[in-house]
Amino acid sequence: MKLIIAYIQPEKLTPVKQELYKNEIYKMSVTNAVGCGQQKGYHESYRGGDIEVNLLKKIRLEIAVNEEFVKPTVEAIIAGARTGKIGDGKIFVTSLDECYRIRTGETGKSAIG
Amino acid sequence: MKLIIAYIQPEKLTPVKQELYKNEIYKMSVTNAVGCGQQKGYHESYRGGDIEVNLLKKIRLEIAVNEEFVKPTVEAIIAGARTGKIGDGKIFVTSLDECYRIRTGETGKSAIG
Amino acid sequence: MKLIIAYIQPEKLTPVKQELYKNEIYKMSVTNAVGCGQQKGYHESYRGGDIEVNLLKKIRLEIAVNEEFVKPTVEAIIAGARTGKIGDGKIFVTSLDECYRIRTGETGKSAIG
Amino acid sequence: MKAFGFGVLGISCLFLFAGAEVSAEEAKPVITDEMFTINNLWLLISTFLIFIMHLGFASLESGLTRAKNTVNILFKNTSIVALGILTYALVGFSLMYPGTDFTGAFFGFHGFGLNPPADGMGISYNGGNSTYWTDFIFQGMFAATAATIVSGAVAERIKLHSFLIFSAIYVALVYPIVGMWGWGGGWLAEKGFHDFAGSTFVHSVGGWAALAGIIVLGPRLGKYVNGKNKPIPGHSLPLAAIGMFLLWFGWYGFNGGSVLNADPAMVSLVFVTTSLGAASGIFTAILISWLCQKKPDLSMVLNGSLAGLVAITAGADCVTPLEAIYIGGIAGVIVVLAVLLIDNKLHLDDPVGATSVHLICGIWGTLAVGIWGVGADGSPFAIMPQLIGVISAGIFCFCCALVIFFVIKLTLGLRVSEEEEIRGLDIGEHGMEAYAGFQIFITQ
Amino acid sequence: MKAFGFGVLGISCLFLFAGAEVSAEEAKPVITDEMFTINNLWLLISTFLIFIMHLGFASLESGLTRAKNTVNILFKNTSIVALGILTYALVGFSLMYPGTDFTGAFFGFHGFGLNPPADGMGISYNGGNSTYWTDFIFQGMFAATAATIVSGAVAERIKLHSFLIFSAIYVALVYPIVGMWGWGGGWLAEKGFHDFAGSTFVHSVGGWAALAGIIVLGPRLGKYVNGKNKPIPGHSLPLAAIGMFLLWFGWYGFNGGSVLNADPAMVSLVFVTTSLGAASGIFTAILISWLCQKKPDLSMVLNGSLAGLVAITAGADCVTPLEAIYIGGIAGVIVVLAVLLIDNKLHLDDPVGATSVHLICGIWGTLAVGIWGVGADGSPFAIMPQLIGVISAGIFCFCCALVIFFVIKLTLGLRVSEEEEIRGLDIGEHGMEAYAGFQIFITQ
Amino acid sequence: MKAFGFGVLGISCLFLFAGAEVSAEEAKPVITDEMFTINNLWLLISTFLIFIMHLGFASLESGLTRAKNTVNILFKNTSIVALGILTYALVGFSLMYPGTDFTGAFFGFHGFGLNPPADGMGISYNGGNSTYWTDFIFQGMFAATAATIVSGAVAERIKLHSFLIFSAIYVALVYPIVGMWGWGGGWLAEKGFHDFAGSTFVHSVGGWAALAGIIVLGPRLGKYVNGKNKPIPGHSLPLAAIGMFLLWFGWYGFNGGSVLNADPAMVSLVFVTTSLGAASGIFTAILISWLCQKKPDLSMVLNGSLAGLVAITAGADCVTPLEAIYIGGIAGVIVVLAVLLIDNKLHLDDPVGATSVHLICGIWGTLAVGIWGVGADGSPFAIMPQLIGVISAGIFCFCCALVIFFVIKLTLGLRVSEEEEIRGLDIGEHGMEAYAGFQIFITQ
């Protein structure tokens, strides 16, 4: 089992979700994040003082999947989020040791979906 | 060392915390998240247009523990969060390679607690 | 590749960022979190009722790095965040199986930076 | 003694000006067109001041409750203004001021709808104080406030349509019937009961219904756990503070307009007593909150100012500025202790403190007239009529409210489902959120 | 018939008071200093009431749009007040009230700047209704509202400087020229067209420009996807509710002040019709929204109250309270259906519903005068002049607005870049955020 | 020249109406009951307008600071209203208007508490302008504003009780003593110093204390790092905009009421100059902010409007509308440059720009009277008395404020602990948060 973490542009959440649904991945968790990557920030100014904003708003996805779903998931995210412009985001994959469904107490591969 | 990630219903945070305390797990980090799982979403409407809300509000817990605490932690979360209804949530367990306490610079098993 | 997760005091974000930049770590993701650790909470009161606040505001950093950067990253975080007082925070290190840059589709070590 | 007092006040106003050569001969009509126009204008100005109190209530109540129920509260407050004005036009005005045929009565009715008399727009209609239309709209704006008071107390758990039906009935029937007892020339007026601008007839009337509501509804989920009070903080204290300031602002019309003409001595006295009552309520609420709660609680201090205002309302025209400071100051203490008692001891869940502010301080203010108040003729008011007024209005309103709430509970249901309460009434009742795009998470 | 109606109204006011022994002899000047002072004061009070409507618009519009564009909207609304008053002093007042030389004309101009006549501060200037300064500032406060209406409709996508230039031109030239047709004694006034306080001359004038704006600009990104309407919820309904209440509050000056003096009968009638129009708009909007949308939509109900207010504005002085209930109630229904039509069917993206509220209900209100309105002389108004007024003002305003928008589009550009629209105009145009420190994430 | 000017203004008002046959014979008392009632009413209306300025300050200040200190700011502003009114009743009114015994003096005192004279409610009390109660409450509402100005400047770091004690002393003693110099018939009045509604006596008085406060307190943590200015953005610009609009709204009473009667010519002139001053301040602030900061800064434009208002306050009654545009426009430029200077160069940390708006523009406005102002008798005001007034008030207020702040610093302490400042004064001083349930994270 793998845990996939992806950072995408906020406005890409809906297309990514649609791509995931197409690939039959229906479960996910989403949080807000700010990040800095290759994308440069911008400047705000307030009462004459300069504010450098280099932590940009991003959406963080967390998706736990069984091994066979890793590829479709990654592909779906890329399909939905890629524009070719800097700031498109990153996907990280880590290993998952165990998974429980709280409602039933199920564990492992069957609990994930 | 393991890192336990759990998604629970927002209103279950207090009971889960109480169960964790009972099992002598006092350290945790909490973030807000929205998620879709088996639980169906609902519809909002705004000025006559329909909005499908399928990312529901959840609480994300992150708890780093030594191996012997994994079971009590998972059990405590289940004890506090289970209602038997869809939407109760999920628990994921991943491995932790290292852990540092910033204040003292301690590492490893002793740093975690 | 490793994924470093750190919890720090909110007001330490800027110094930590500066230390990271010094060590040439430019990429990171930041989220808000609340946490309980050794640091005791405090009491609020509202209309005569007591509210115990033991989940304190923290900043959560997520930084994916190649192995050789783990040490500098951890050191930079400690350098920026340590005050010696309880509540300084924790750093967790987990393994990363894979990493993709969405824009280019690059993977692995070269995608991370 | 509102509408009923028109004549009396008109005369007292003449009296005041006696030495001022209004006209060459005393025989001529003493109210000139100019005076009529000023008096009428002042009542209209008061009308828009009272109107903005509805925004005050809406802000205060939504500020002191959770973000997930904000749309619902705003919706209720918006609806109540409309319901209040419309039902007052339909039956309320007629029930409350049924005319001299019903002097001393418990109940009177003058027919449906608005029926301006032939001279309704002239000086003669109301002793040169106002036209019939002014009379109606000024009184109509008052009406809705009573229902708004309930709205805050029952917030975060009552079904929308059930609340709207309750409010419509209460404001259309109960409010004007009780009001008629005093202001419409009914039996309480005969007894010498004095409630200048409505400590009893508006605030307690609303407060009793609030009390009935929270008893029938029960506390919000998670408010009292294992017999312990778990505070549920309001989601926006700026909104609450805006509410308080707008209420105080509107109160200048509420009390000032209740003079029912623009008499300089009277209106300026009322402005002074009203201001000092509010200021003094804030002052003592700060002190007592600092003492009892260790750290001074803004929500309590906001309540303190409203407590002072509610309390001074009954006697704003008949106490001295110094007495206004006493009345408001005592109200500021009472309200903090009342909140602590009602919430922490009695475990009656009133999210905005409506019962403490409007009911308890409304009673205090009404009784204070019996302690310090001195009538226009120089004779002090007695405490007994005040007590009779407080008790009789209390019994009537509380019983009516209980009955209406129970009937609604049995027929339509009163309380939303547990699931809806957890998710919030905004989604449950309205299918929308108050702050789209902000992250609002509430874990209780 | 505003400034033009001064004389007429002054006389009608005398007439009303005829039986009231104002003075010993009929020959004496009938407007006393006192009456002059009252009349003048009432217009000044109305002025500050109208002023606060700008805060109402600012709140309503920022509440009904996204947090990322809030600074921009507040900025526009703040600028418009200033632009409105300044351009009105420069040319607007002179274009709108060019004087009797231009009676019955399409266009008139009296010279740049403010030029008080010799008797400008005395009773004789305006039949004892107001001084020249009062006249100017009362009318000047009106002017800016027309531009503010546009602001909401074109929100979240228009370039700041382009909008400011549009507004300055529109409020300096188009608004006063059309207004002159009716209120300045122009050709529509001659035709017997009646628009008491501006259902057409303010609200429709603004509404037509709003319509032109949203046509030229196109919808916001992501609003209509594959022919489907994707709602973009407003970020703060408390702000929107504050906006509505303040607008209603200000409307008492908007309509009440349009009587142009403090005549008790007239002003109180206007207060009653205005209140009932709004209340009844809320009432029907609740019903229709509950029916059509299953769950009652707060944003629609807020629109409902404004719809009632806009509709009653044309005839607030010449319909009965009962007819006001009809007019407002029908407006409440119209506005909900209009929003559903314009947004869901026509796919014209109007974030705050400005076209539905101000344009559609402005037209309805103007026509309603032709149905129910009865003039001061007792003869009913005809529908044809009203129709002519609606159509001619519509054609003129819509064409002017279209042309101005197009010229700006071709020269300066009208719409911000896609990237800026996604990130928000606050960062793009102002380099700042409305809620620093709050987490605001919007995924569309 | 406020209370002192009563007589003069009363006469000028008679004068204006001379040609208007007020009464049959000139010998009769010229102020009728009607005129008395209107004048008095206008002052009471102004009173509630000034009252709402406190909400304006509360909103503006909390909007321009961080969410973690919002409860604290709202608390301070609520307390100040109460303290202001109560201390003004106790000593302020008596210090400020000690009566003719102290004409030309530096200091006078008329005894504790409110002591209405025998004719305090009649026409004779104040030349038919107001009753004693009106006089008191109108002036009392003014008093608190001076302290409120300080509140914003010292925000986010001052201890609650220390601030409250400072405010109580400042508003009870310093404000009325300085005010007496001009408005109470003191030595500055004798010198021919003219400050119509308080550019100096209210705004600079507050501004000097603000300056003293920020010097003694030092900047907020993290505001200037290694000699570089790090902006700390306000947490809610809608709140700040609400604040600005409400302040402007209230200013119609602040300036309009300072005419001290309802004289149509005077009050309408004041409305026009006030409106144009504010509009023009906005206009130039937009231009200069667009130029200096590249992107137009809403917080600067809000300051611009207030700058225009503060500046026009001293001469609103004695300059022409065109001059009002100049005065406001120059103020709009000054305020932006002053903020840039004070914050970016002098590194004096004033979160809301109170010193730039109230102090600097207050001085500018006072001097502008010496440039353009023309007295009621047609002779222009001289610049020297204005300069003397500015300097003497400045020295007195600044020294007093410094001393009080230092004494408090040495005894009670002035600044909260570093830890409390980081976590926020809401938790530290009040044990509560302004936005429970919202996630507010601030990393500085």
Ligand SMILES: Nc1ncnc2c1ncn2[C@@H]1O[C@H](COP(=O)(O)OP(=O)(O)O)[C@@H](O)[C@H]1O
């Ligand atoms: N090494 C990293 N560690 C943590 N987060 C990262 C890392 N690299 C990128 N991110 C996250 O991904 C977001 C987008 O990254 P960016 O560098 O702009 O993508 P790219 O360079 O592929 O266009 C960043 O804002 C950040 O939140």
Ligand SMILES: Nc1ncnc2c1ncn2[C@@H]1O[C@H](COP(=O)(O)OP(=O)(O)O)[C@@H](O)[C@H]1O
């Ligand atoms: N595979 C997954 N990956 C990421 N998050 C998940 C996954 N499955 C569930 N979640 C999270 O857990 C929450 C609850 O899941 P749900 O399916 O409703 O639980 P159950 O089916 O066990 O009742 C979801 O809203 C989501 O945030």
Ligand SMILES: Nc1ncnc2c1ncn2[C@@H]1O[C@H](COP(=O)(O)OP(=O)(O)O)[C@@H](O)[C@H]1O
């Ligand atoms: N075992 C853990 N699991 C998850 N989060 C933790 C854990 N320990 C600490 N944290 C996070 O780190 C923050 C700081 O921890 P704290 O115990 O106060 O540090 P220290 O004891 O090193 O001074 C906590 O608020 C919490 O968010």
